[in-house]
Amino acid sequence: MISVTITAIILMWLNGIYWLRVFTSTIIYIRLVIQTVKEMVGFLLIFFLILTMFGNVVFILNQNRSRDR
Numbered sequence: 001m002i003s004v005t006i007t008a009i010i011l012m013w014l015n016g017i018y019w020l021r022v023f024t025s026t027i028i029y030i031r032l033v034i035q036t037v038k039e040m041v042g043f044l045l046i047f048f049l050i051l052t053m054f055g056n057v058v059f060i061l062n063q064n065r066s067r068d069r
Contacts, residue, residue: 017033020026 017030021030
């Protein structure tokens, strides 16, 4: 139940930030944030892939170390 509440709160805040596009003084900042997030998707995909790869290597090496003892 808590995870549903957390998801609802996050979506509520994102919706509020999205509605800031109505004001001409904040529309450029909202567009800048949206554009930045869109451009980060490719980088984050590769970053998490590499992070998972190294985590897998460390996990396998630690398994071999515990078997040797």
